[in-house]
Amino acid sequence: MSIISNAQPAPAVRALTGLPADFRFGVATSAYQIEGAVGEDGRTPSIWDTFCRVPGAVSGGENGDTACDHYHRMPQDVDLIASLGVDTYRFSLAWPRVQPHGSGPANQKGLDFYRRLTDRLLDRGITPWITLYHWDLPQELEDAGGWPARDTALRFADYAALAHEALGDRVTHWTTLNEPWCSAMLGYAWGQHAPGRRDFGDAMHAVHHLLLGHGLAARRLREAAGDNPLEVGITLNLGTADPATDSPADQDACRRADGLGTRLYLDPLVHGRYPQDVLADLSARGVEMPVRDGDLESVAAPLDVLGVNFYQGLQFSGTAEDGSTLDEEGQPVTRVVPRGLPTTAMDWEIIPASLTELLLRLERDYAVPTVVTENGAAFHDTADADGRVRDADRTAYLADHLAAVSAARARGADVRGYFAWSLMDNFEWAYGYGKRFGIVRVDYDTQQRTLKDSALWYRDTIALTRGEPRP
Numbered sequence: 308m309s310i311i312s313n314a315q316p317a318p319a320v321r322a323l324t325g326l327p328a329d330f331r332f333g334v335a336t337s338a339y340q341i342e343g344a345v346g347e348d349g350r351t352p353s354i355w356d357t358f359c360r361v362p363g364a365v366s367g368g369e370n371g372d373t374a375c376d377h378y379h380r381m382p383q384d385v386d387l388i389a390s391l392g393v394d395t396y397r398f399s400l401a402w403p404r405v406q407p408h409g410s411g412p413a414n415q416k417g418l419d420f421y422r423r424l425t426d427r428l429l430d431r432g433i434t435p436w437i438t439l440y441h442w443d444l445p446q447e448l449e450d451a452g453g454w455p456a457r458d459t460a461l462r463f464a465d466y467a468a469l470a471h472e473a474l475g476d477r478v479t480h481w482t483t484l485n486e487p488w489c490s491a492m493l494g495y496a497w498g499q500h501a502p503g504r505r506d507f508g509d510a511m512h513a514v515h516h517l518l519l520g521h522g523l524a525a526r527r528l529r530e531a532a533g534d535n536p537l538e539v540g541i542t543l544n545l546g547t548a549d550p551a552t553d554s555p556a557d558q559d560a561c562r563r564a565d566g567l568g569t570r571l572y573l574d575p576l577v578h579g580r581y582p583q584d585v586l587a588d589l590s591a592r593g594v595e596m597p598v599r600d601g602d603l604e605s606v607a608a609p610l611d612v613l614g615v616n617f618y619q620g621l622q623f624s625g626t627a628e629d630g631s632t633l634d635e636e637g638q639p640v641t642r643v644v645p646r647g648l649p650t651t652a653m654d655w656e657i658i659p660a661s662l663t664e665l666l667l668r669l670e671r672d673y674a675v676p677t678v679v680t681e682n683g684a685a686f687h688d689t690a691d692a693d694g695r696v697r698d699a700d701r702t703a704y705l706a707d708h709l710a711a712v713s714a715a716r717a718r719g720a721d722v723r724g725y726f727a728w729s730l731m732d733n734f735e736w737a738y739g740y741g742k743r744f745g746i747v748r749v750d751y752d753t754q755q756r757t758l759k760d761s762a763l764w765y766r767d768t769i770a771l772t773r774g775e776p777r778p
């Protein structure tokens with residue numbers, strides 16, 4: 308079931324309660340999804356440029372060549388962000404713009420773009436929050452083996468150091484990776500994202516090298532910052548995993564889903580070890596993690612903040628619809644069982660209570676301060692004849708998830724911020740431009756931006772929560 312956009316009254320604007328005065332409100336984007344200008348000023352191709360050209364890889368054969376043309380419209384886009392009254396803007400650097408080909412010296416023209424962007428943000432009183440890697444690996448590094456190859460982790464650490472050298476005087480908040488689960492699983496196991504490979508063993512090697520890359524980069528960032536302020540983190544896509552029934556098979560399916568989705572990342576990042584049960588499952592599939600001496604110490608570099616991207620909580624069964632417990636590869640079945648809740652245009656179930664539960668679980672098991680670095684929804688919204696986008700369902704989604712964050716705080720979770728995904732409609736990876744996540748509408752023919760009702764609601768809610776007059 309998908310909610311029909313605009314079919315419900317928008318939630319009222321009220322101050323959010325239970326959030327500290329320094330709680331961050333932000334909006335988020337990523338480079339390939341908005342910048343365009345893929346061949347300009349020395350940028351070289353990334354794996355997404357290549358993948359978009361594979362027939363059938365991206366819906367409608369679309370690509371990020373132009374996207375939201377943000378590379379050319381950056382000044383106006385920053386003004387738009389400022390008009391929302393948010394205090395933080397999370398964006399990513401395009402590695403092949405900063406360091407073409409993925410090795411060698413930095414590209415000053417590419418860096419200049421990010422210098423101008425960060426300066427303008429700071430000018431408007433907005434904190435820049437950089438993600439170093441939001442999936443656009445330089446193509447040459449993929450040709451040399453990609454994330455399954457250890458050398459990519461070392462290249463990533465060098466790139467992090469280059470980026471900090473250029474921007475560290477004005478940027479304090481650095482996220483190494485966005486959603487390594489997606490890079491590894493969607494990119495290397497399931498072939499749904501760039502580079503489109505399908506090999507589970509390679510995907511697990513990619514996991515280790517992504518985590519190693521994170522740890523090595525975090526160390527380089529800290530060395531570079533010296534005594535200057537620095538907050539280093541990583542962003543993971545996380546959710547909750549509930550068993551469809553109490554049966555041992557369903558509970559074991561949950562253990563596996565949580566193991567491969569959450570603990571495989573957070574246990575090494577925070578506790579410096581891979582979870583034993585997951586390693587045993589992998590061994591049974593003939594896969595060993597390529598860990599070398601010292602790697603896990605590197606992976607477990609201190610984290611100032613854990614970025615949480617939350618979209619849904621899932622329910623799992625260990626039995627296929629036909630009753631079998633093994634899949635066609637002879638592996639135990641781990642099947643998602645929908646709960647029958649309303650869904651977004653992605654067919655993702657809307658379940659804000661899972662966000663509260665997740666934040667509490669992260670507090671309990673990992674105790675690292677968190678920021679919700681992405682949360683939001685795609686709906687089939689359209690502009691009305693008067694130009695307005697009455698996206699009441701997106702507004703309700705944001706309101707319910709912000710309430711879920713407040714509830715988690717009230718129950719003891721140290722969650723320090725919330726960034727809406729996304730500032731504006733953009734290139735939604737394999738779905739192309741068909742899925743609109745923005746609180747700002749983009750007309751791709753004219754590149755005109757229009758604040759949707761959800762953006763106005765977010766702006767007014769932030770102002771009221773801060774005790775400022777409603778804009």
Ligand code: FCB
Pocket residue numbers: 337340485486489544616681728735736744
């Ligand atoms: C996340 C990605 C982000 C966007 C949202 C909808 O997995 O980090 O780029 O695609 O999903």
